C-alpha cells in the first residue's frame with residue numbers, strides 16, 4: 001500500500017479502496033476508507049500543483065517584462081491591469097479578467113481544500129491507530145459511550161471528522177455521476193454537486209471561493225484522462241463501476257449517523 005501511495009493518481013485504486021470498505025455485515029472498514037481518501041487527496045493535490053505551476057510561470061514572465069519596462073521607461077507596451085473583479089454567474093475561467101493574483105488565489109483555494117482533507121484524514125488515522133478501530137461502527141460506538149453531550153463538545157472527535165468527509169463523499173458521488181452522464185461543463189457539474197451536498201454546511205465566503213475555483217476545473221475529457229484508467233470509454237465504464245461502491249459507503253454511513261443523531265455534529 002505504501003508503494004502504491006507514491007505513484008500517480010488512479011481512479012482504479014480509489015475504486016478498489018471503496019470496494020474493500022463494506023463487509024458482509026454492512027460495516028464500513030476504516031483502513032480502506034482512509035486509503036480511498038488518500039487517493040482522492042493526491043488527485044486534488046495534482047490540481048493544486050497545476051495552478052501553482054501556472055502562477056509561477058506567470059510570475060517569471062511578469063518579472064521579465066518589468067525588467068524590460070524599467071530598462072526602457074518610454075516603452076510602448078501597456079500592462080494589463082491586475083485587479084480582479086468577480087461577475088457572477090461565471091461558467092468558465094476565460095470569462096474572468098486575466099490576473100496573476102487571481103491565478104494565485106485559485107491555487108490557494110485548491111491547496112486549502114486539500115490541506116483540510118489531509119488534516120481530517122490524519123486525525124482519523126491517529127484515532128484508528130490509538131484505539132485499533134476496525135470499523136466506523138466501532139469508532140461511533142466508542143465515542144458515544146461518553147454520552148452525546150461530551151461528543152458534541154469535542155472539536156477533534158472522530159465522529160465530527162468523519163461527518164465532514166462523509167458530506168464530501170456525497171459531493172464526489174454526485175460529481176462522478178455528472179461526469180458519467182456526459183455533461184461537458186465540469187464547472188457546472190461541480191457546482192451542482194456542491195450545492196446539493198457540502199454547500200449548506202459551509203459559510204458564505206467558503207461557498208463563494210469554492211464556486212469561483214470550480215470555474216477553473218479542467219474539461220471533462222481532461223478529467224477522464226487524469227483518472228488514469230485508459231481511454232475515455234474505459235474511464236466512463238470504471239465510473240459506472242465505482243459509483244455504486246461509493247454510494248454504498250455513503251448510504252451506510254448516513255444511516256449510522258442518522259440512527260445516533262450525529263448528522264449535525266458541530
Ligand code: 1PX
Pocket residue numbers: 011040041043044047112113116117164165167168171190194198206210217223227266
Ligand atoms: C476523478 C475525480 C476525483 C475528484 C477528487 C477530488 C477530491 C475532493 C476532496 C474534497 C475534500 C473536501 C473536504 C471538505 C471537508 C469540509 O467540509 N471542511 C470544512 C469544514 O470543516 P470544519 O472542520 O471547519 O468543520 C472546511 O471549512 C473546509 C472547507 C474547504 C472548502 C471545501 C470545498 C469543497 C469542494 C469540493 C471539492 C472540490 C474539488 C474539486 C476537484 C474536482
